[in-house]
Amino acid sequence: MIIAIDGPAASGKGTLARRLAAHYRLPHLDTGLLYRGVGRIMLDRGFPLDNVEIAQAIAENLDLADLDAEKLRTRDTGEAASVVAAHGPVRQALLALQRTFASQTGGAVLDGRDIATVIAPDAEAKLFITASPEERARRRFRELVGRGELADTADSYQAVLADIAKRDARDSGRADAPLIVAPGAVVIDTTDLAIEPAFAAALAAVEAAL
Numbered sequence: 001m002i003i004a005i006d007g008p009a010a011s012g013k014g015t016l017a018r019r020l021a022a023h024y025r026l027p028h029l030d031t032g033l034l035y036r037g038v039g040r041i042m043l044d045r046g047f048p049l050d051n052v053e054i055a056q057a058i059a060e061n062l063d064l065a066d067l068d069a070e071k072l073r074t075r076d077t078g079e080a081a082s083v084v085a086a087h088g089p090v091r092q093a094l095l096a097l098q099r100t101f102a103s104q105t106g107g108a109v110l111d112g113r114d115i116a117t118v119i120a121p122d123a124e125a126k127l128f129i130t131a132s133p134e135e136r137a138r139r140r141f142r143e144l145v146g147r148g149e150l151a152d153t154a155d156s157y158q159a160v161l162a163d164i165a166k167r168d169a170r171d172s173g174r175a176d177a178p179l180i181v182a183p184g185a186v187v188i189d190t191t192d193l194a195i196e197p198a199f200a201a202a203l204a205a206v207e208a209a210l
């Protein structure tokens, strides 16, 4: 069984993916980490993010085992990830790894932007997790303040909201694998849902799809 979960930044898709993976005892891949890994290496080595050849070479040599989720969750890494993710050859370079993960015996849970459309269009269960930009900005803001990455001020909330809007526009507007609701995907809006009811809705959608 493959569970494909897509949605915009800070929609809650990562949390739901982890919960579903634990529930069904399936391996889970947060595919955003792959793009974050490429973006982080570009930043650390001082390569311009629009250099497609270098980004592609980094993507081709990316090792899942080297990706540290904690280190890759920073703001500048997310921003760099969405720039390199718009390069077709980078997406192509990361395709085989994701398809291999998805085709493991017993199944897998993958979350990202193009799982149900490109990576695993034959997935048994497809979920599209969303929430209003303001609510997603509040979640990301609280997370960044909690980690000491951001000051707890109205201005920094506005900056996060602007980041979210920019990232949404880039992820939805790109030519290659834009963020869209796949045919057959169940949309869950988590704007007014706490984690437990959101998980219950996700679980019910997966059960209905099996």
Ligand code: C5P
Binding pocket: 009, 010, 031, 032, 033, 035, 036, 078, 081, 082, 083, 085, 086, 111, 112, 113, 114, 115, 167, 171
């Ligand atoms: O989900 P996360 O915020 O970690 O993703 C970072 C960026 O990676 C996204 O803004 C998006 O541009 C890109 N991404 C993608 N396709 C995926 C997962 C992430 O383009 N399957």
